Amino acid sequence: MTDVTVIGGGIGGLSAAQELAERGFDVTVYEANDRFGGKARSMPIADGPEPLHGEHGFRFFPAFYRHVVDTMERIPDGAGTVADNLVETEATLIASTYQPDRIAETGTPDSLRGWLEALRPAFAEDLPADDVRFLLERLAYLLTACEQRREHELDEISWWEFIDAENRSQEFQDRLAFATQSLVALRPEVGSARTIGTIYMQLLFGQLDPTRPTERILNGPTNEVWIDPWIEYLDRLGVEFHPGTPARGLTFDGRRITGVELADGSRANGDEYVLAVPVEVAPEFVTPELARAAPELGRIERLETAWMNGIQFYLAEDVELTRGHQVYADAPWALTSISQRQFWTGYDVDEHGPDEVEGVLSVIASDWETPGIVYGKPAKHCSREQIATEIWEQLKRHLNGPETRLTDELLVDWFLDPALVEVGSRSETHRGDGDAVDGVENRSPLLINTVGALRNRPPADVGVRNLTLAGDYVRTNSDLASMESANEAGRRAANAICRRHGIRDEARIWDLEEPAFLEPFKRQDRIRYRLGLPHPAEVTQSLRTFADRLGGRV
Missing domain, CATH: 3.30.9 (D-Amino Acid Oxidase; Chain A, domain 2)
Incomplete structure (x- = not known):
């Protein structure tokens, strides 16, 4: 049996622990706080019996969250699973001090008219027609760009620049500002066009998918209905937990990690190590020797955070x-x-x-x-x-x-x-x-996907023989700093360990889903990118031209 030491009991660390424990690894989790769950945890607001809970912030599960929901579906809770504690929302209130309230339906539409009405607040309501057309053209550009162009070009400009917000109406600027900043704590002036645009579209696609709820939230405080049942399940799998036990460093012999130094002066040892601490803490574990052995680790400190x-x-x-x-x-x-x-x-x-x-x-x-x-x-x-x-x-x-x-x-x-x-x-x-x-x-603080940040985000498997990473700053398909990205990173860390030990049963990783009819355009752009040519919409084309091309391809 292989011993795995997980440093950090947030979503990333617990996700890695579950995938590994279910595959027969002997897992021990060390957590600095007295409660598990990281930024997702809830906590009593006072001493005494049965106090109310407070949280870092409410939990939010849009339709494109696949990894974390799959994990929840495998955690027993009463006669069902933790996923049964997810409740679908119905509407979003957009409140303003200078105009009447607006309601955006979040239930899954069941007709074309319902889809159009659901998307109206995102695109058309209160925006000049020219701005709506331009935004749709920009989104068409994003959706038909190949992955290489998204990574190497669209990640290098801000969402604000990409949508030419400076030259648009004040209504356009206000709408795109509150839509992005309220979602990801990220000002559109500094956020990557790749990240904000991709997540923006995923939220819209989720509303059009009749097979999944558009968005869900929990039916109780996070620890009560998710984290505590999770810990109980992992405990039954044999995972050993050490809350209130901060780590202060890794020991490295030039080839592999040889142990974890704990804050109380003791030492934890294992065969494999999963570093699942937050982005602002991770650089404290990266010694100059580790950075030389795995340069990706040295670039973590360049990542930016927001509140x-x-x-x-x-x-x-x-x-x-x-x-x-x-x-x-x-x-x-x-x-x-x-x-x-x-x-x-x-x-x-x-x-x-x-x-x-x-x-x-x-x-x-x-x-x-x-x-x-x-x-x-x-x-x-x-x-x-x-x-x-x-x-x-x-x-x-x-x-x-x-x-x-x-x-x-x-x-x-x-x-x-x-x-x-x-x-x-x-x-x-x-x-x-x-x-x-x-x-x-x-x-x-929270990781923010600023312009050019992708190059500084490490993979889960950083190339050190027995070290993997599991945090929302790891490169994932989910991309955005979130429970979903942390869970996916935990799966990627577990999969790297499984491969090292010859275990073929790996945790599933989902790609973000985009409409299949866009694939021919992406393939065409992939060729253009390899030839050094710009995207056809580099200088924005008219929406009618794009629609004509689309109609001719499908």
């Missing part, structure tokens, strides 16, 4: 809003939210404290650089209490129009992501004095 953190507001009444997400189109901190209780069929709020809580509004802030409306400061320069006050006020300004949905009397308590730690001169015991705080530092 995308959550807060939960606990309410005296259940304010349902829409049965899905809410997007706050002109909120300076790029807010999105979910009113959770309507989905929490697997979790009884009444059985958890505080007693007066009837509703949970979970909010994610994606812009920490823009000044807010209350204190006139970016979120990162506010205290934790100021952040909560600011986000609450931004929500009220968007939701309280003709109908008052949120009032201060409704607010019972709040829970802000504990990864946001106050910095400044005052001590931890004087948390009420917000003015004495310089701001917060984020100890759990």
Whole structure:
């Protein structure tokens, strides 16, 4: 039996552990936190019996998530599996301070008219016709580009530049800005056209696929309905867990990893090692010797991160809003939210404290650089209490129009992501004095796919004889920093280990799906790329010309 040491108990590490344990490997997982799940974990908001849970941010499973859902389908939970705890959304509320609310249906359409109506908010609503036509032409360019061109050309320009946003209408700029930043904590000015464009299209394709729900969320706090059953299942498979056990380094003899140095001074040994720590932590494990042996490891430190953190507001009444997400189109901190209780069929709020809580509004802030409306400061320069006050006020300004949905009397308590730690001169015991705080530092930032970042993302198998990587910064088909990408990376790490030990039963890896009728155009562009020729739409052609070519090919 081969011993595998996994460093990090987030989604990537647990995914690798499951694939390996199911194939007979002896797996041990070391996790720095006292709870497993990484950025996906939920945690009690207070001491005492049965407290409510708070989270880094709400979980979101669009249709193109294949790897993580497949894993969930193999985790027993009661009479079914953890995947049974996924609940389909129905609509997204797009709230604004200067125009009426808009509703975008997220249920899978069952007619052509339904498809057109579902896509209208993404393409046409409130946008000038010229802008809509141009965006469709750009998306056609993206979809007919070969993979080599996407990787070596489209990854080298920003989404903002690719869609020529600077020369488009203000409505166009606003729509594309909130659509991308709320989704991936990534400003379109710096995000790769390859990543943002690909994920944007995957979300749209998912809405047109009648075989899969467009998007789903969990029916309870993440640990209650996913992570805890996962740990129980892995424990039954023989996986050994060490929570609250941070690692501080790897020992390397020039050819292979010989051990893991733990923070308490002890040492962990194995035959194989999976490094599954977050992107901001990984460079601490890369010694100069390791970087020379595997140059991909040395480039991890060049990857950039951004902040995308959550807060939960606990309410005296259940304010349902829409049965899905809410997007706050002109909120300076790029807010999105979910009113959770309507989905929490697997979790009884009444059985958890505080007693007066009837509703949970979970909010994610994606812009920490823009000044807010209350204190006139970016979120990162506010205290934790100021952040909560600011986000609450931004929500009220968007939701309280003709109908008052949120009032201060409704607010019972709040829970802000504990990864946001106050910095400044005052001590931890004087948390009420917000003015004495310089701001917060984020100890759990998110990888962002900036222009040219792909060249710095390592493969799961980096070429060191017994080391693999499992994190959302690894090169994956999923591409975006997410649970899906982390799960795929864990599978790739497990597959590399299986190949080393002659095991042919590898974990499945899915490609992102795009319409089959586009393949002839991709093949044509592959030839053009090899010949050094530009894509036919390098200088944007008219949509009618593209449609004529498409009609002639199909």
